[in-house]
Amino acid sequence: MPPTTDVVLAVVFLPFVAAAVTPLVFRLLGERTAYYAAAVALACFALVSKLYFAGAHGSVAVEWIPSLGVSLAFYVDGLALLVAFLASGVGVLILTYSGGYMHGEPGQAKYYASLLAFMGSMLGVALAADLVALFVFWELTSLSSFLLIGHYTGEEASKYAARKSMLITVSGGLFMLVGFLVLVWASGQALPETTYRIPVLIEHADAVRTALGDAGLLVPVLLLLALGAGTKSAQVPFHIWLPNAMEAPTPVSAFLHSATMVKAGVYLVGRFRPLFLPPEAPILGEWTTLFAVLGLLTMTVAAVLAVSATDIKELLAYSTASHLGLIVAGFGFANAYGAEAGAFHILNHASFKAALFLVAGIVAHEAGTRDIAKLGGLRKHLPVTAVVAVVASLSMAGVPPFNGFYSKELLFEATYYAAEEMGGVGWLFPVVAVFGSVFTFLYSIKFASLFFGDEPDGLGHVHRPPVTMLVPPAVLGVLVLAISGQPNAFIEGLVGGVYGSVVPGDAHSFSVHLPTELSPYFVMSLVTMALGAVLFPFYDRIHAGVRTLLSGPVRANWWYDNAVDGATALSKRVTPLVQNGLLRTYVIWALAAVCALALGGYAALGVSLPPLTELAVTTPILLVLLVAVVGAFAVGIAPSHVAGVLTLSIVGFMVAIFYILADAPDLALTQLVVETLVLVIFLLVLDRLPAFYGRPRAAVAVRDAALSLVVGVTVFVTVLVSTASNPNKALAQFLAERAGVPSEHGSLIVDYGGGGNVVNVILVDFRGFDTLGEISVVAMAAIAVLTLIRMRSRGETQ
């Protein structure tokens, strides 16, 4: 059945509304805001469950930009529901955990508001059916992630990390946007009507793909989407932002950087898989070449880097990148096992990795350090935590019978069958997969080993964690055990639907079993574990070896830092040239540019100057204007401020008289009042200012005079050209006629505007709001003047 619009909208927008009122709630509840936020997440979880149990499948849409065919459309299917379950379900646990973890931390209102906004964005990403809506929610997750990573605003490392993640994920998102636009274009070629709807694109996958292929855009689109997904999901070489993002408070790391936000990238890959991977796809088509290679590369490189980590959160961060690589690789393979591996591992990874991050948070919080070398024997102090850590670590290592084993086994199966079909170089797939998994095994066991053995010297007293911090990881640990015990129940209920979303056409569910015979892929698992067990005693040597290899251009960070530092240095060099702090520089560039553009425009259009036929002004106007020019000239050469102000006044009053002669009485009155006021203010201020007799150097004066001349000529030509044309006077005529001139037309202005003065009626009736704005400007200027003068005397800025 199709989902109900109200429920879907509520799921996505409830967190945003809740985020908006969080500051108020924080004033009322203080630190208990955590439970308010958790309740919001629980409500979202309940709504998602409602969709799930109603068997919702299909689209709902609310019009957004109808003229462009963009709507706020949502699509509910297996993949969307799984990601929505993760975002809201893990959200409940994380927000509860935050209640204990964030005790006494600064900026809690901002923290909970950002987390809720993030959850809403993630639910939006999961449910969006429209490419534009997907992009907007996608970038909203980047924004809220930026706020959360940079939570400790005072710390350099936080700022660096926040900027890095923002630069990488947002720029990746922009590439993705370009990819989306190409897709929309292709839909216009392939379908009768251009569409932004993902389900429609997938429905007509063959036609869209053909259109893209004919235009030679298939590979570019794949690359653009891969850039978006790869930056978000921390695929090599964009994995570098994830370890830095661990500067965020640990609940954020557990939520955004394990269970949800980084899943957005793999979600995108899964979402577009049926569009680009038809059932008859070759074993090594463009899609597989790109995503299987990218995924396996990330899985291996990140696993090796995780072994080199010295900090438990850094280890988990690299491990996350590695497991995301596994999912991407799974989605990359053009066989059913790959899709199954990816679909199942999304759930498995979220369950064990969120648990491990929360464990890491407890360790950091209670032992006071995250340094792997300084930790050990924590089992005695943190017994419950230790059990959760061991269960989750074994699952992460891919040890049977834990759930991580099943999805890893499916990936091995996918690589094996791909290799069997391709032969030759295709055997690299299983070899690389096993190689990467050995490192996964190593660091997983290392993490679990922190709870065993002897306590190192220098490890201080380890506190017991509060219940609010202990329950969420325990719940996740139980979830890991539940999935491990009944994998097929979860596949039947949830993962099968995900599988259906990532393969084209109708798909039926699948099932997994513990191996009963020595299949080739079970041998791969056994080899992984055996090699891991053999190598584990040499962990420290491998750790040191990897670290020595990592220097200079081998590291993606080297490229990032050099690029950013280079850009910063370039900006620092260029800025003083453009922004030298001198008003005249800005004025010269702005005016010269305007004049060049205007004169260039006239020249390009071949505008000719109208001939001089008559003066077109009466003698009084001519005289008044001459006096004004003389006055302005006198201002230019005024020897003192007072002389200048008085001659400036002459110009102003001459303008007022000009208005009288030009039949604009209202302007004349206003001008007279304003001119008088300006004169008074000038004289008041001048009293406080020093005389200034700085004479310009001759060269400067000549240059200024030249620019002034150019400006003057531009204005001269512009006035001539514009007054020579005959603009349509229909509007003026309309107004004049209704003002009772002549009276036989009736007097709309008098009857409805309440006055015969057209200008006044325009100002207070037709453009009433505009005039209100004008009054506000004057009021603001008055307040600013008052502030500037009063604040100084009160010494508030000192």
Place this chain on the structure above:
Amino acid sequence: MTQFVLATVLGLLFALGTFLVLRRDVVRVVWGVTIVSQSANVYLVTMGGLEGLAPVGHGHGGGGTAVSDPLVQALVLTAIVIGFGTSALALVLTYRVYQEHGTIDVYELGGDQ
């Protein structure tokens, strides 16, 4: 109707205003801005045509349809008032700048020379 006189006058006023804006003395810069903005107002009024009666209908006797354009006048009236706000603020800023920095020399304020 082509306005040669006004074109010349406005060209001169703009040129003089620009020259003042480029001076080192902040007060002269403010003068320059004032002159330029007033010239712009005059230009707008000129665009509405200089012939015709004031656009006041009621009790004006209905002496023909030729009135000057009320629309530009309404625009310029707003512009004059906003210009006044700008000038007043600019002047007080000048005063404040002198209090804070002890100079009204644009070069010194810009950290040059």
